[in-house]
Structures are given as C-alpha cells and as structure tokens.
Amino acid sequence: MEIKYKQYLLLIIAISAFAFSSCKKTETSNVAAEPVVIGYLIPGQPISIKVYQQKDISDTANYGPAITGLKLTLSNGTSTVSLTESAAGTYTYSNQSFLAAGKTYTLQFTYNGLLISASSVMPAKPLNYTATRTLINLPLSSLSGPGATDAVAITFKWDNPDSLYHVLVFKNDDANAFNIHPDRNSALNFTLNAKQAAGYDVYYRTFNYIGVYRAILFRVNKEYLDILNSNASSTSQNLTNPPTNITNGFGIFSAMQADTIKLTLTQY
Template sequence: MEIKTYIRYTFFALIAGCLMMASACKKNSSDTDAVNKPVVEAYLVAGQPLSVKVYQQKDLTDTATYGSAITGLTINVSNGTQTVKLTEGTNGTYTYSDASFVTAGKTYSLQFTYNNLVVSASTVMPGKSVGFKLTDSVFHEPNTLDQAYNDKVRDTITWTNPDSLQHMLLFKNTDSNPFEIIAVRNNRNPSFEINTERASTYSITQTTFKYYGVYKVILLRVNDEYINILTSNTRGSSQNLVNTPTNVVNGLGIFTAMQADTLNLRVTTE
C-alpha cells in the first residue's frame, strides 16, 4: 500500500485539480446533461486492492477537494474473465479488497447506472517496466552551485523502453522535516513528478532537487488517458477554461491502470 499512497497524494492531487477545473467549466456552460454527470476517479495498481471514487461536480468557487460523494451505487468491474461487485465505503469510495484481481495484461471494464444512464469505462493494465536502475543510490549536491553547469549530468536513471511507452517519474521525499537546499530556493515542494515523454532515461543535474533527504524514486508505466488528463489543463485560466479529457462514457474523470517500481535515493552534500 505504500506506493499507492505516495501516488495518490502527489500525482493525483494535480489530476484532481484538473478534474475540478473541467467540472467548473461544464457547470458554467449550457450543457445541462454534462452538469449531472458523475466524476469517476480510479487508478488501478497491479497487486493492490481496487478502489473507485465517485462524486458530483463542484462549482468553481467551491474550495473542497472533491464534490459531494455519490453513494448507493452498484459498481461492477470485469477483467474479461471475472466480474466483481465493489463494496461501498465512506466518502463515495467503492473497493474490492482481493489484490490478486488486478494483474498485468488484462483489460478492466467498469460499469454502473447513475440518473438512469449506464456509466462505463475501460483500461488496460500495462506490464511492469524492466531494467529500472540508478547509476548511484547517493546523489551528492555540490556545495557551491555554478549556473554554467546547470545542465551537467551528475546521475542518471534508466529503464528499458523499446516501444516508447508512457512513463512518469515520482520523486517522493520521505523525511519528516526535509532540509531545503538554500542556494536554489524557489519554494518548490520536496516531492515532485516528471513526465518522461516516452523516454527511457532521465538525467539528474545540480538543480533537480530542492531539498536534501531520502527519496523514493517511483517509475510508473501509465496509459495515454493518464498523460492526457495530466497535461490537458496545466496552462488553463479562468479566461480559457477547457474540458479535461475523459475515458468515462456518460461521466467525467479517469479510470486508468499503471505499474510501479521503486528505488531509494539519498540526496546529501558533496
């Protein structure tokens, strides 16, 4: 559950924000049907229990993270050979606890009825990345930073990706009180994520990290629907609201799957 928790509270916070912008945009439109569509948020991780959150859209002025929970639904998920009924919990969250249900290579289909319409979505669980490694498990931040060397590669993360599949890198600082690298102060959070743009390598430079400490470096192999929603509204504004892409029929949000692999990295002084 550790990796899933890291993913939800970093990547997914950004995606939830995108969904809220999309919801607000639709509520300000004349599309009454769109206003009543449920928002689905589900990120299937291989070997982890299945969890689906369903909630109402919310107004642009609403400061809550999510809209009101939608309860009382009967949600079924199929992996092509087996169909399971999710159990309703709190805050519009529906779960299936058998972690063996979510495995690589299978297509997962979600379905439920809301406002007399069948809401559905599907996604494929990708295979796990291979060859994920760091050139060194300790990164030495220079004591004195020279802007002339900002692009100099000091460490490298690599993985095998012959088919140019979509990957994200999550750097999760696990220190309870991380110490900021004062020389490059810019108020960036200790944890951050990188869209690798279908590459198979990522170069670490003297400006990559803004805090010292121990990091979980998580490589996620993701699907196109995840990348589409992650990048759709990063440049949006109140004058230019655009609807976030969705793979949910008769709904909004995202139903997607991903594989994760994790390495440890310590960032310290040189």
Template sequence: MEIKTYTNYILLSLVAVLFALTSCKKSSSDILLTNKPVVEAYLIPGQNLSVKVYQQKALTDTATYGAALTGLSISVSDDSKTVKLTESASGTYTYADGTFITNGKTYTMQFTYDGVIVSAATIMPGKPQNFKLSDSVFHVPSSINPLYADVVRGTITWDNPDSLYHLLVFKNLDNDPFYISYIRTNNKPSFQINTEQAAYHNLVQSSFNYYGHYQVILMRVNKEYINILTTNISRDSQALVNEPTNVTNGLGIFTAMQTDTLTLRVTTE
C-alpha cells in the same frame, strides 16, 4: 514501503488538475455536461479495487470533492470475470480482493446514472523493467554555476522498447528537509517529472531543491492519465467543453498503472 503509501502521494498531484477540469457552472448551452457524474479510479495490481463517484462542483465551491453519488450499482469486468462493487463509504465503491487486479488485463467499469449507462475501460500496463540509478548518491555542487546548469551529473534509466508513458516521482522522506539554495525556497521538496515516452532521465546540478533522502518512483501509466495531467484548462466555463476523460457519458478518469521504486540520497560534494 508498501506501494499504496507512495501511490497515494503520487496521485495528489493529479487530483488538483482533475477537480479543476470537473468544476463548472451551468449555462444554457451546456446543461447536459453539468449532469454527468465524475469518476475517479486508479487500478494497481495487488490492491483492492476502489472507484469514487461524485457530482461536479461549481466554480465557487472550495471543497475537494463534489457531493458523493450514492446507491449506484457498479460492476467491473476483466473480460473473464465480472464483480459487483460494494459502497464502503458515501460515493466510494470497492471490491476487497487484491488478486482481481493483475497484469496484462483490460478492465471495464459500468453503472447506470440518471437512466444513462456510464462506462470506461483501461489496460493494465506491464511493470517497469530494469529501473536503475547511475549512483545511489547525488552530489550537489558546493556552488551553483549557471554555465554548467545542463551538465549531466546522474542518469535514471529503464526499459521502454514500446515507447510507453512514464512519470518519475521524487519523494523527499525527511521530516525537515534542508533547502539547497535560498533562491529555491518556494519550491517543494517532493516533485514529479513527466518523462513522456523516453527511457531515461538526466539529473543536472539544479535537479533538486532540497538535500535529503528520496524515494525515486517510476510510474508506468496510460495515455488517459497523461491527458489529464498535461492539460492546462482554466476555470472558465467556456473552456470546459473538451476536458479530457476516458469515461463515456461521464467525466474524470478510470485508469491503471504500475510502479517501481529506488532510493537516492542528495548531499553536498
């Protein structure tokens, strides 16, 4: 499967958090904050560069995105080359050359909005190495015994000598997955885990809610991605002053990531 297909799925979990953080209403003490543009960009090697820019939403706005910001002149540099992005759709700016995004480079984005320079930078992390499953089949016990809930039944490992940040995504590939226990029917077949800075993740008897075929995707990400993902800010204008962002004079995220993927089948013993 192409990297773009499952990366689009992965980012959906971040979208809800990001838009909660960038939704606000004007108050007399925070007028400047409501005028900042929201940036959304995820750089992945081999894929075309895409940057989405839009306005913040009001708390009562149920749309996924705020109004698109059009007509911007956005440039991205990798220290040795600077490219100008083209507005391929309203508020979406792209550079259609997949060779521009490569390993080990620092990327800096910049544009002017309302007379102010908006910028952000991110470093492309290295691709995960030695990503392994202890077994390509995970056997769920025929009866779930709470006394053995924490017994390790499988392990996922990867190299992480520098304690970098990783996410594990378990994407169920079945059209109609069969749930393991009726107690868990409200949980979704696909899920993700923040492994923080570890180099392994243990699978226990309750790790999966559904049987079936899975893609296990390891994402190596930067701190700015983790900051947004792990922030629990309510939709209260009083709490929107310190929302995480790596965009100067703006909101949102401009980040880079690399992934690797394995397959796993979850079945009964």
C-alpha cells in the same frame, strides 16, 4: 524492487484532483448531471474507485459531494466483480489477484439514467529500472550561475522496446526535509513526464530538498499522460474541461504499474 503504494498514490490523486477541480462550468443547475470518477488500478493494492458530483465553479473544494448508493462493477474480460461502498462515494474490492498485466478492465455503473463506463489496459511492470547512482551530493556550484541546469545529477534507465508511457514521481520521505532554496517556493515532491523514452536525465537544479527520496517509475497509459499534460498547460485563465476517458462522465480510470529506487541527497 517493490514499493509501498499508499504513501505516494495520494500524490498522483492530488495531481488529478487539481486538474478536475478546474472543469469549466456554464450552468450551476447542470453541475450534478454527470459524475466525476477517480480510479487507479495497481496490482497488489485493493481496488478503490471514488465517485463525486461535479463542483460549481464558485466552490473551493477539489470535488463536489460524494455520490453514494451506486452499484459499480469491474470486468477483466472473463469475469465481473461488484465493488462495495466502504465509505461515502468510495467503492472498493479487496481481492488483489483480480488485477493482472495484459488484461483490459472495464468499469460500469448507472447514474442519472445513464450508463457510465471506462476501460484501461493493465501494463506490465517496468523491467531493469536502474540509476547511475543512489547517493547524490548537490554541490553549491551547480545550483546557481550560468549553465547550472546543464549538469546531470542522475540518469535513470529502463527497458522500453515498445515505446510505452512512463512518469517519474519523486517522493521525499524525511519528516523534516531541508529546503536548500529557502528563498523559493520549491516543491518537495514532484513528477517528471518521461513520455515514451527508455531513460531520463535529471539535473541538479531539479532537486530542491536534501534527504531520502523514492524515485518511482510508473508505467502508465495514454489517458493518464493526457491528464498530466492538460494539468501542466492549464491556468486560471483557461478553465476548460480536462481530457477524460469516462463515457458519460468526467475524471480518469487508469491502470498502472511501478518500481522504485531509493535515493539519498546531501549537500556540500
């Protein structure tokens, strides 16, 4: 099953944006010393790498100013391509055939006299991704009361003989999604960390909205899971730099592949 990436890639970027916006700063004068790099490689999509300055802790924006005028290159181990600055701080390459499973991709550029680099291996696309159902009725009795979270609404499975990392992203496609818990500040879209499993049970109370969802299974690398775990454990009282795989910088450069299953959620 194929999937339109542009509509949900912003969800992944938003997760990382929150993590990197909490980078610890000790001296305002050193904020711009090392760049923040955000790049996700997904086969079938144009390559896009964003580069920002670090932001001061008093700044309310997700990132600092975009860094322009850089010369970014990307190597797949046998050939190297140059990225073009298509917007301020956004560097792209449109040849989709450059990305392939099993290859190691290395990003490089120079900033403030330092060589900035990062590498990531493109995983294979998930195989045999299935769900026990695609229509889920959310009974009122399963949403409250003792033992409510013990009821499994749906089970996802996929092949994972090598214990690779996976996350499940749920994206609601309804323009006017209906919140079945109006008294809660419920998340419409959400991410579940499946870690290195070959399946995942999702409980009824995990779903807060009815409507049409895409359940997107991402096969990811450890650098992405490190960011996800760091974001889950960070608080306003714990402003530390999140993990990064960027040498001489901050942020994340990671390759991933995905498959999707469409779900319809109703309530009775």
